[in-house]
Amino acid sequence: MRARVERFAEPVLLLLLRERPMHGYELLERVPPLVGEERLDVGNLYRALRALEEDGIVASEWDAELPGPAKRTYRLTDDGRQLLDSWAASLREARAVVGDFLTRYDEERR
Amino acid sequence: MRARVERFAEPVLLLLLRERPMHGYELLERVPPLVGEERLDVGNLYRALRALEEDGIVASEWDAELPGPAKRTYRLTDDGRQLLDSWAASLREARAVVGDFLTRYDEERR
DNA sequence: CGGAGACATATGTTTTTTACCTATACTGGC
């Protein structure tokens, strides 16, 4: 019964892409440690990326640097940066709410 | 796009019931401020309570103190206390994960 | 040179969680 933040993978994705553009497979490896999970579902990751692209949060292009399987490099758009900022604000609130819960939990502990 | 902790209403329920037994309708009023939401869905609340009871996390009995509609008073069982403890531990972790995210977010802000 | 395994992207389906809506019953006050 692990407590998890809803859709937390999304802001993590955006954060990583703000640091530098990368492709999906790399995100697949880099997201989990930040989320505190073993692994990220592959299918859902690519679906999420395409959804974010539809909404103009990320943009991608195929890498033509020949060798290796076709890969798409994603980068954060300006709208994406804004979305990340609002995720951050919202996560700060959520963290405070959990903090209040824990304070109250510790208070009346017995 | 509010960041919410998955199933957060449940540990809040348990916390409130640890403080003192109460009935569902009272929880309905007391949970939302702790969760940082406007309201808690009525139907889901009672469903959750019955599920928790099936699992031996809470126990309830009808109040026969006549006036008013029939009401059920819920209290936390020993198993419930244990579950609350493990929720708390898990929420502490989740809070730390979000904290790390925010630190990293603030670092490379630009 | 054939096959295993890592890299890379993607779709389909099921389950779980949440949201939304409706139903029922008792009581007090107007």
Add this chain to the structure above:
DNA sequence: GCCAGTATAGGTAAAAAACATATGTCTCCG
């Protein structure tokens, strides 16, 4: 008698997550 507040409960739709499978490329190894 009816309306609003108290109290519990079911049904169903939508959203999110988990689980499973497909397809193609390239590298390394025997």
